[in-house]
Amino acid sequence: xxxxxxxxxxxxxxxxxxxxxxxxxxxxxxxxxxxxxxxxxxxxxxxxxxxxxxxxxxxxxxxxxxxxxxxxxxxxxxxxxxxxxxxxxxxxxxxxxxxxxxxxxxxxxxxxxxxxxxxxxxxxxxxxxxxxxxxxxxxxxxxxxxxxxxxxxxxxxxxxxxxxxxxxxxxxxxxxxxxxxxxxxxxxxxxxxxxxxxxxxxxxxxxxxxxxxxxxxxxxxxxxxxxxxxxxxxxxxxxxxxxxxxxxxxxxxxxxxxxxxxxxxxxxxxxxxxxxxxxxxxxxxxxxxxxxxxxxxxxxxxxxxxxxxxxxxxxxxxxxxxxxxxxxxxxxxxxxxxxxxxxxxxxxxxxxxxxxxxxxxxxxxxxxxxxxxxxxxxxxxxxxxxxxxxxxxxxxxxxxxxxxxxxxxxxxxxxxxxxxxxxxxxxxxxxxxxxxxxxxxxxxxxxxxxxxxxxxxxxxxxxxxxxxxxxxxxxxxxxxxxxxxxxxxxxxxxxxxxxxxxxxxxxxxxxxxxxxxxxxxxxxxxxxxxxxxxxxxxxxxxxxxxxxxxxxx
Amino acid sequence: xxxxxxxxxxxxxxxxxxxxxxxxxxxxxxxxxxxxxxxxxxxxxxxxxxxxxxxxxxxxxxxxxxxxxxxxxxxxxxxxxxxxxxxxxxxxxxxxxxxxxxxxxxxxxxxxxxxxxxxxxxxxxxxxxxxxxxxxxxxxxxxxxxxxxxxxxxxxxxxxxxxxxxxxxxxxxxxxxxxxxxxxxxxxxxxxxxxxxxxxxxxxxxxxxxxxxxxxxxxxxxxxxxxxxxxxxxxxxxxxxxxxxxxxxxxxxxxxxxxxxxxxxxxxxxxxxxxxxxxxxxxxxxxxxxxxxxxxxxxxxxxx
Numbered sequence: 016x017x018x019x020x021x022x023x024x025x026x027x028x029x030x031x032x033x034x035x036x037x038x039x040x041x042x043x044x045x046x047x048x049x050x051x052x053x054x055x056x057x058x059x060x061x062x063x064x065x066x067x068x069x070x071x072x073x074x075x076x077x078x079x080x081x082x083x084x085x086x087x088x089x090x091x092x093x094x095x096x097x098x099x100x101x102x103x104x105x106x107x108x109x110x111x112x113x114x115x116x117x118x119x120x121x122x123x124x125x126x127x128x129x130x131x132x133x134x135x136x137x138x139x140x141x142x143x144x145x146x147x148x149x150x151x152x153x154x155x156x157x158x159x160x161x162x163x164x165x166x167x168x169x170x171x172x173x174x175x176x177x178x179x180x181x182x183x184x185x186x187x188x189x190x191x192x193x194x195x196x197x198x199x200x201x202x203x204x205x206x207x208x209x210x211x212x213x214x215x216x217x218x219x220x221x222x223x224x225x226x227x228x229x230x231x232x233x234x235x236x237x238x239x240x241x242x243x244x245x246x247x248x249x250x251x252x253x254x255x256x257x258x259x260x261x262x263x264x265x266x267x268x269x270x271x272x273x274x275x276x277x278x279x280x281x282x283x284x285x286x287x288x289x290x291x292x293x294x295x296x297x298x299x300x301x302x303x304x305x306x307x308x309x310x311x312x313x314x315x316x317x318x319x320x321x322x323x324x325x326x327x328x329x330x331x332x333x334x335x336x337x338x339x340x341x342x343x344x345x346x347x348x349x350x351x352x353x354x355x356x357x358x359x360x361x362x363x364x365x366x367x368x369x370x371x372x373x374x375x376x377x378x379x380x381x382x383x384x385x386x387x388x389x390x391x392x393x394x395x396x397x398x399x400x401x402x403x404x405x406x407x408x409x410x411x412x413x414x415x416x417x418x419x420x421x422x423x424x425x426x427x428x429x430x431x432x433x434x435x436x437x438x439x440x441x442x443x444x445x446x447x448x449x450x451x452x453x454x455x456x457x458x459x460x461x462x463x464x465x466x467x468x469x470x471x472x473x474x475x476x477x478x479x480x481x482x483x484x485x486x487x488x489x490x491x492x493x494x495x496x497x498x499x500x501x502x503x504x505x506x507x508x509x510x511x512x513x514x515x516x517x518x519x520x521x522x523x524x525x526x527x528x529x530x531x532x533x534x535x536x537x538x539x540x541x542x543x544x545x546x547x548x549x550x551x552x553x554x555x556x557x558x559x560x561x562x563x564x565x566x567x568x
Numbered sequence: 569x570x571x572x573x574x575x576x577x578x579x580x581x582x583x584x585x586x587x588x589x590x591x592x593x594x595x596x597x598x599x600x601x602x603x604x605x606x607x608x609x610x611x612x613x614x615x616x617x618x619x620x621x622x623x624x625x626x627x628x629x630x631x632x633x634x635x636x637x638x639x640x641x642x643x644x645x646x647x648x649x650x651x652x653x654x655x656x657x658x659x660x661x662x663x664x665x666x667x668x669x670x671x672x673x674x675x676x677x678x679x680x681x682x683x684x685x686x687x688x689x690x691x692x693x694x695x696x697x698x699x700x701x702x703x704x705x706x707x708x709x710x711x712x713x714x715x716x717x718x719x720x721x722x723x724x725x726x727x728x729x730x731x732x733x734x735x736x737x738x739x740x741x742x743x744x745x746x747x748x749x750x751x752x753x754x755x756x757x758x759x760x761x762x763x764x765x766x767x768x769x770x771x772x773x774x775x776x777x778x779x780x781x782x783x784x785x786x787x788x789x790x791x792x793x794x795x796x797x798x799x800x801x802x803x804x805x806x807x808x809x810x811x812x813x814x815x816x817x818x819x820x821x822x823x824x825x826x827x828x829x830x831x832x833x834x835x836x837x838x839x840x841x842x843x844x845x846x847x848x849x850x851x852x853x854x855x856x857x858x859x860x861x862x863x864x865x866x867x868x869x870x871x872x
Contacts, residue, residue, distance in 0.1 A: 070819075072647040072833065080649075153615035158608050174611070224649050247658060248821035249731055275730055276816045276825070279714060284730045286722040449600035449834055456604065486609055 062566045063269040064547065067281045067293035070248050070274035075234065077213035078149035079224035080156030084251075085210060087272050090553075091253050091562050092236035093213045094260070096124050096143070096192070097204050099472055099554045103368045105204060109138060109214075109237065109260060110192075119199040119508065126190040131258040132216060133241035138260075140192035142214035142237070144184050149223045150211040151179065156224060159211045159470070161486075165203065167195045199506070201513060202473035208555050209471060239265045239562045249274055266549070266565040282542065291544040292561065297355040299542060307545035313366040315469035315557050316537035317359070317477065318425060320414075322530075323461055324491035328410065333401040335529035339387055341394035341436040342429055347534050351424040359536040360387035362525050363474045363517075366536075368554055371514040379474065383518055386526040387533070391436045398437055406438025415454055416464035418445040425534055426464065455489050463490070465531065472555045474517045475504075481530055492530045497523045576858070580851040584844065588637065591843045592630055595836050602646040602834040620646060633840070642844065643837035645830075652841035656823060662732055663822035666814070667807035669738060670745035674803065678750045679796065682757025683784060686765065697754065704751025709813040713744040717817060730819045741818040745811055749803050756799055760792040767791070794865055801857035805850040 073082025096110040110124040164170040167183025183195035227233040240253035303309035344358030365380025416422040504516035642652035721729040815825040830838035
């Protein structure tokens with residue numbers, strides 16, 4: 016055998032190896048779940064749609080370190096007691112009604128007859144209590160545990176100073192769940208779509224962050240679809256749950272959540288027909304303009320810029336005001352990408368549904384005037400008053416932001432405008448994402464970008480972030496007037512008056528104290544097949560849900 | 569020969585030890601914590617760090633980690649709560665399949681193009697091949713991959729672009745992975761092949777009246793292949809350890825994608841585990857290539 020032939024044989028071995036590996040890959044296909052499989056309809060045209068999801072780390076356990084994957088999954092597989100309908104009213108799912116005592120501290124939920132898990136076992140209050148109790152262990156890794164502090168003794172249990180059994184939840188019988196709160200909360204029902212208020216099977220889901228949640232045999236669903244297949248980093252296959260308490264509302268047979276990391280790839284996959292629904296970005300706006308495929312929804316995300324109150328000269332309110340009113344938000348939006356961002360001077364997401372004036376479904380930003388307006392002359396005057404006429408003697412500040420396209424556009428635009436309008440120098444410092452979070456949480460910055468997405472559909476998801484004791488108050492905001500107004504709103508039981516107080520609270524924070532500088536509001540761009548109908552917009556996040564969607568032929 | 573191999577293996581083990589040590593301390597130097605996120609309290613971070621032993625002195629953690637590695641335990645991914653060994657085992661098949669197929673494609677097509685370029689008499693074809701080689705070497709991977717996706721996926725709608733669920737799904741990612749290596753290999757083959765073509769033994773072979781393909785494969789290529797084999801080592805290591813760009817653009821669940829997200833997540837154990845794995849692959853690939861070189865060219869001695 017010549018040496019060359021030896022080399023050839025090495026090639027052949029390698030190619031055989033590749034083929035055998037390919038064969039292994041093929042054999043990996045998991046079996047479908049026994050849960051409910053017998054009852055699912057077979058034959059005929061399967062009505063299946065494919066939705067893109069972003070691959071992300073995290074568990075599917077509502078009590079664990081849930082993340083983007085969880086949200087995509089839970090929207091279909093898990094059912095809350097109550098959820099918000101598009102018009103701001105409540106859609107009762109597992110509960111059929113809820114009695115609330117006079118001062119909004121005791122919530123009694125009555126379960127629907129026939130509420131069940133996908134293996135047919137009944138869904139009871141114990142399943143909801145199971146999640147809450149597990150999420151009050153700090154080792155659970157849930158980012159939503161602090162919402163349980165509203166429940167009586169929740170905080171004390173989390174901090175280890177009370178026994179878990181003293182939590183203010185009880186189940187007098189199999190059909191009744193009573194939740195007692197620490198203090199009155201008008202928007203408690205709006206919180207119920209957060210993971211920690213979702214159910215997990217009291218007998219099967221006992222290990223927090225355990226691998227049961229990825230196993231179709233043990234991961235049960237009480238929502239419209241159950242987990243039939245889970246292939247890590249690739250897809251989640253969900254099938255119609257025959258035991259869903261409102262199964263008459265389901266039209267699809269199955270939903271496949273397909274993991275695609277890159278947005279441009281996802282847009283291509285939409286064009287090839289590999290997905291029916293995908294989130295997209297401004298690059299598709301021109302191409303799909305006026306077509307049914309394109310859905311544009313304002314997202315509940317606010318972009319704003321933190322000013323460090325603990326550092327000179329930002330501790331001076333005159334300086335903060337000058338910085339706040341010397342920037343043109345339209346210019347920032349234009350540089351960040353028209354169509355993906357809107358200029359805003361509100362801190363609260365401007366499309367949040369308001370209850371001012373008896374809840375006519377008006378949006379937060381529509382019912383009052385903008386909080387800040389561009390006024391360069393006044394800004395220059397203020398800066399002079401603060402001792403820096405024409406920007407003279409003003410120290411160079413650094414502006415920290417994570418190296419991401421939109422954040423860079425905001426920072427660059429603000430830097431240029433401050434230079435031009437006030438004559439001050441700001442140095443840009445693009446950082447890696449984790450480093451930026453780390454510096455921000457440690458208060459190690461002069462100016463830092465910030466972004467916040469509503470956790471629930473009430474302005475307090477934004478407005479409660481900057482009290483002296485709040486864990487997100489990274490920039491040292493300290494305002495007695497703001498905290499007083501916020502406390503007043505917490506005690507106000509009448510919705511319209513409460514919303515007026517909340518508007519006042521925001522005004523003090525943004526346009527009196529100039530605590531930080533709101534700049535942009537996010538916009539969600541979605542591509543979806545025009546064949547889909549009955550898509551529900553969930554007002555909590557202003558994102559479309561497809562659980563009750565229909566598919567035209 | 570056996571002694572040499574043994575020596576090389578020992579050097580490899582020492583390299584691994586240095587790799588583990590340096591990586592262990594380097595990842596800890598990165599600012600940030602694996603548990604820090606937008607919505608997690610300081611108390612929770614502390615509680616999780618305690619659970620994973622991150623509150624202990626760094627040296628203790630290091631010794632503990634070394635002990636575990638010796639037992640084949642690479643720890644648990646902080647972000648995914650799954651053992652690192654499982655994660656590597658899960659990502660490896662996809663990465664290996666794409667990598668090996670891309671390697672075979674690159675080797676066969678690269679060598680073919682190289683020979684063609686060296687032996688063609690048409691200036692047009694040579695120009696074409698030279699421009700491809702230049703393009704392939706200089707075009708960044710993400711541009712190639714996106715071009716393939718847009719042209720064959722979105723425009724022509726001829727090929728799928730997400731995942732690896734059918735044989736058709738392999739076509740675009742494999743081409744995207746092989747595109748650069750093909751160019752490099754063809755350039756290497758072209759230069760050494762044209763050099764070898766001038767040799768006396770080739771003229772001799774021609775004079776003997778051998779068939780052109782026999783001359784080409786048996787006489788010229790055999791002598792021209794050496795620099796290419798040397799390149800195979802790093803190339804196969806590069807292809808087998810996965811490409812972040814190709815894996816994330818084509819949504820392939822491989823380890824290249826895992827690696828990058830592990831770093832940005834500060835998932836210490838996963839970063840370390842993948843470094844060890846990839847380091848191992850590179851060391852083995854280089855060893856095999858050195859042995860191959862000795863097999864192909866007896867003048868190369870391994871025992872020094």
